[in-house]
Amino acid sequence: MIHPGPVLETLTHRLAETPSEFLAEPRIGNSGAVVVAALVNDVLLMHGARAPAADLARFEESDPKLGRNRLALVMIASWLLADPWLIGAAIAQPALLEVLDVDLRELAAGAPAHQFVRDPDRREELARIVLARLGLRPQGETVEQATDRLSSISGSERRRLLKESRAANERARKVREALARKAAEESADKWTRE
Amino acid sequence: MSDDHGDHAGDSERYPTLGEAGRRMLDFMRSHPAAPLFRNASGNRLLAAEVDQLRQFEREIGAAPVGWAPGQPPDWLAAHVARTFADVPHYRQLGSPPLRFEDIAPVSRADFAADIAPFVPDQVPLERLINFRTTGTTGHPLLIASHPVVAARYLAFHKRALRRFGVELTHGAGQVGVVLLGFQRACFTYVSVTPAMGESGLAKINLHPNDWRDPADRARYLDALAPEVVAGDPISFTELLTLPLRMRPRALISVSMLLLPGLRAQLEQRFGCPVLDIYSLNEVGPVGVFDDAARGHVLLQPGLYVEILDSRGQPVAAGVRGEITVTGGFNFCLPLLRYRTGDYASLAAMADGPLLLGLSGRSPVRYRLDNGEWINNIDITHALKSLPLAHFGFHQAADGALTLRLAPAALYLADQARILLASLFGAQLVGVAVLAAEDKVLQYTSDRDGALA
Numbered sequence: 001m002i003h004p005g006p007v008l009e010t011l012t013h014r015l016a017e018t019p020s021e022f023l024a025e026p027r028i029g030n031s032g033a034v035v036v037a038a039l040v041n042d043v044l045l046m047h048g049a050r051a052p053a054a055d056l057a058r059f060e061e062s063d064p065k066l067g068r069n070r071l072a073l074v075m076i077a078s079w080l081l082a083d084p085w086l087i088g089a090a091i092a093q094p095a096l097l098e099v100l101d102v103d104l105r106e107l108a109a110g111a112p113a114h115q116f117v118r119d120p121d122r123r124e125e126l127a128r129i130v131l132a133r134l135g136l137r138p139q140g141e142t143v144e145q146a147t148d149r150l151s152s153i154s155g156s157e158r159r160r161l162l163k164e165s166r167a168a169n170e171r172a173r174k175v176r177e178a179l180a181r182k183a184a185e186e187s188a189d190k191w192t193r194e
Numbered sequence: 195m196s197d198d199h200g201d202h203a204g205d206s207e208r209y210p211t212l213g214e215a216g217r218r219m220l221d222f223m224r225s226h227p228a229a230p231l232f233r234n235a236s237g238n239r240l241l242a243a244e245v246d247q248l249r250q251f252e253r254e255i256g257a258a259p260v261g262w263a264p265g266q267p268p269d270w271l272a273a274h275v276a277r278t279f280a281d282v283p284h285y286r287q288l289g290s291p292p293l294r295f296e297d298i299a300p301v302s303r304a305d306f307a308a309d310i311a312p313f314v315p316d317q318v319p320l321e322r323l324i325n326f327r328t329t330g331t332t333g334h335p336l337l338i339a340s341h342p343v344v345a346a347r348y349l350a351f352h353k354r355a356l357r358r359f360g361v362e363l364t365h366g367a368g369q370v371g372v373v374l375l376g377f378q379r380a381c382f383t384y385v386s387v388t389p390a391m392g393e394s395g396l397a398k399i400n401l402h403p404n405d406w407r408d409p410a411d412r413a414r415y416l417d418a419l420a421p422e423v424v425a426g427d428p429i430s431f432t433e434l435l436t437l438p439l440r441m442r443p444r445a446l447i448s449v450s451m452l453l454l455p456g457l458r459a460q461l462e463q464r465f466g467c468p469v470l471d472i473y474s475l476n477e478v479g480p481v482g483v484f485d486d487a488a489r490g491h492v493l494l495q496p497g498l499y500v501e502i503l504d505s506r507g508q509p510v511a512a513g514v515r516g517e518i519t520v521t522g523g524f525n526f527c528l529p530l531l532r533y534r535t536g537d538y539a540s541l542a543a544m545a546d547g548p549l550l551l552g553l554s555g556r557s558p559v560r561y562r563l564d565n566g567e568w569i570n571n572i573d574i575t576h577a578l579k580s581l582p583l584a585h586f587g588f589h590q591a592a593d594g595a596l597t598l599r600l601a602p603a604a605l606y607l608a609d610q611a612r613i614l615l616a617s618l619f620g621a622q623l624v625g626v627a628v629l630a631a632e633d634k635v636l637q638y639t640s641d642r643d644g645a646l647a
Contacts, residue, residue: 023290025297030385030506064299069289112279114290168283175311178320179339185209187324188239188342189350189386189396191372192425192449194328194476 002143006085007135011127014083015076018117022079028061036060036071036078040100042077047086049093058101072113073104080130089182090132100131110161125153208237209387211245215367216393223397224369228414230405233459236384236398239322239342245389246317248346250469252390256357258496260547264512270500271295275520279530282628284312285531300507300532301518306477307336310528314339318527328475338476339527347524348479349390351494352423352447352472355483358492359468361445366392367423373419374398375426377433381405395419397578401433413437424465427451431461432584432603443467450573452554452637453484456582473553475535477528478520482550490542491550497522500548502541503534514553559638560645561590564622577614581607588628590640596622599629 037059046164059074061067077100081091107116107129115178116126128150131137137146178184209216212522223229240248262268278289284301306313314323326347328336353363365371371394376383381400387393403409416424417440425447440463445604446461446469453471453627461469471484473491481498482491488613493500502516508517518535539550552572560568574588587599596619598611608626615624 020285020293023293025292025294027392031299065284065287068299069287108289112286112290129372171316172309172311174320175314175323175339176309178323179310179325179337181323183239184324186234186236187326187340188236188345189388190326190345191352191374191388191396191423191476192447192472192480193374193382193398194326194375194450194474 001073003136004139005089005131005134006139008124008127008131010085011080011083011131012120012123013104015080015117015123015126018076018079022075023072023114023117024075026061026068026075028064028071031064034075036074039075039078040097042097043100044093045079046082047091047093047096049083049091049096051093051097054098057096058097069113070105072075073108073116076113076116077126077130078128079105086134089136095134099130103129109133110158115118121153128153160161204235205237208235208239209340211238211242211389212241212387213393215386216389219370219387219393219395222387223395223419226415226418228408228418230383230399230411230415231407232383232385233400233405234382234384236382237386237440237461238389239324240346240389244343244346248343248350248390251347252350252353255347255354255496260496260498262499262548263543264541264548265509267295268522271499271521274529275531278315278529281315281317282313282529282531283316287312297508299531300534303336303477303533303536306338310337310339314527315482315529323527324376328476330484336476338525340525341527344479344525344527346388346390349388351480351524354494355447355470355472355480356423356445356468358483358485359445361468362536363391363422363444365394367394370395370397370419371422372396372425373416373421375424375430375434376400377402377430379404385637394422397421401430401437401477403555406408413439417441423447425449428453428457428584432582432601435460435464440575447472449480451585454575454581454583455579457584471548476533477533478523478530479516479525481520482553485549488549489551491539491598492544492546493548493550495524496521497524498530500541500550501532502539507534510540513540513542518550518553559640561588561596561619561640562594562642562645563619564594568644569618573618574615575639577618578611581611581614583607583611585628585629586611586637588638590642590645592641592643594642595625597625597627599627600631601629612613 024034027033027035037056040059041056061071067186111122116122132150137143205212226292242449275291279285316564322341324340324342326338326340371388371391378400379402383398383400386396388396401412406412420441421443423445424443427448427450431448443465445467446465448469449472458469472480473482474480482493485492499521501519503519504510504516515538518533518537518539520530521532523530537553539553542551554572562568583604584601589597600608612624
């Protein structure tokens with residue numbers, strides 16, 4: 001966050017206006033339209049960078065349950081990284097790949113990707129995380145202000161997610177137990193049985 | 195006879211609203227001198243407020259049209275998708291709902307079989323969860339999450355189907371509403387009452403002689419119960435035809451398996467009432483009822499959207515056969531989103547709603563003719579439709595040899611079956627073997643390469 005970056009609102013506004021092509025289905029196996037690795041390659045080229053095929057392969061997935069949401073978020077972040085101010089800053093390839101791969105994996109585990117377009121808090125979170133990873137801070141903010149704001153918006157979200165994830169595991173266990181009870185096994189009246 | 199230790203412990207949980215009429219009905223069904231051995235216990239488990247809600251539900255289902263046409267999704271679809279992606283852990287894990295409905299990845303029986311818990315919405319209370327199990331023949335035993343209200347809702351769809359055949363149910367207190375028949379070595383059997391029908395009786399019985407002190411008691415008991423409806427499958431109905439019965443039910447309802455027109459005609463003639471062939475699945479409930487005039491299954495659930503998908507999960511053009519895939523439903527413990535049923539049909543539009551044509555269970559199987567052509571299993575169903583067969587198996591070995599398997603009681607039909615099959619296979623020899631299992635079998639199988647189209 002050493003260097004001053006763009007005005008935060010230009011990025012959050014850009015996210016709010018994400019074109020529908022960037023919200024389409026990522027290609028996984030035989031389904032989905034957008035080949036995300038190719039999209040990432042395009043963004044790198046816009047920044048004057050290139051990446052070997054092995055690096056781009058990090059943006060391919062075979063299981064929708066594990067990978068669909070992450071790839072959907074990579075598509076949204078690709079749109080964000082094509083912001084004219086950021087293009088003008090010619091971000092280096094390793095930093096771009098790091099933010100698109102590592103940081104987004106964590107974010108995608110916690111919320112549906114399209115919330116980073118539709119929800120104001122999530123838009124701000126994504127914009128701040130991308131800037132921080134690129135060593136930038138929002139224009140008009142000090143390093144301390146930018147750090148505080150990021151940790152506040154991101155930290156509370158992380159705590160909520162952790163709680164939700166524990167609750168989800170607990171809930172699944174309780175559903176299995178409830179279905180195995182004697183009364184559940186006895187079932188109830190239907191006028192026909194398949 | 196009852197194995198419930200005589201004191202019927204647990205009746206208050208199984209029948210929370212039980213009144214005097216219901217108590218007398220349970221006693222009558224349990225204590226009748228010809229009663230079978232009831233091996234299990236179950237009940238309606240409905241609370242008083244739920245009984246009122248069910249009556250309202252029945253009125254709504256009776257009146258509601260199926261508000262969509264093939265290729266034109268219903269109005270409620272978008273809200274259902276949004277709710278399911280928000281409330282159901284499996285879908286939440288996928289992220290945001292796709293912009294296009296067709297991009298939602300379908301789920302199949304294997305997904306439910308692996309773990310049903312992630313498909314149960316967050317807000318479903320767990321205290322009164324029940325399950326329905328399906329062993330199936332596809333290698334994926336299923337445990338379906340359900341609720342007493344969901345189970346009781348079946349009746350609303352049966353009434354909708356019966357109305358199509360001019361039957362309005364009238365039975366109430368002191369009468370038996372329905373007898374559910376099985377004919378298996380092991381079968382879940384019990385008695386109950388239906389609160390929304392004045393506590394009329396419900397008995398689930400097994401016609402297998404093992405469950406009776408005297409096999410002749412089967413007819414005595416059924417005549418004593420004189421149910422308004424008898425529900426079963428082609429196997430139990432075939433056994434029913436062997437009994438010297440006087441009962442006159444107002445309708446027979448067949449579920450679970452293909453009901454050939456030959457058997458249906460025999461049943462209609464014998465009992466003098468309509469025989470409904472209902473396509474129903476544990477995962478979905480009653481989907482459609484066969485209508486002779488329409489020559490297909492008319493859909494029964496206003497809240498169920500049906501698509502036909504190809505093997506890659508893409509919707510097929512109108513009139514093309516593919517896998518029946520359903521969205522919506524009435525089980526609030528298991529909201530469905532593009533659930534691939536494993537059954538095949540094509541979809542057509544009719545004046546009063548969509549229709550499933552040429553329904554057949556499980557993956558289509560092709561059979562290779564000597565001249566190198568392939569024919570579909572549905573052609574075999576058509577060829578044999580005039581025979582009163584309860585069930586059969588048809589197999590092609592890797593070397594091309596064909597075998598028709600018939601139950602011992604149906605072997606007398608073997609020559610007729612061979613003649614009918616000659617219209618398809620010409621001079622190719624069709625061997626006949628005995629179908630030993632009394633339980634349900636996978637009807638069409640093949641070991642030939644390319645048989646699973």
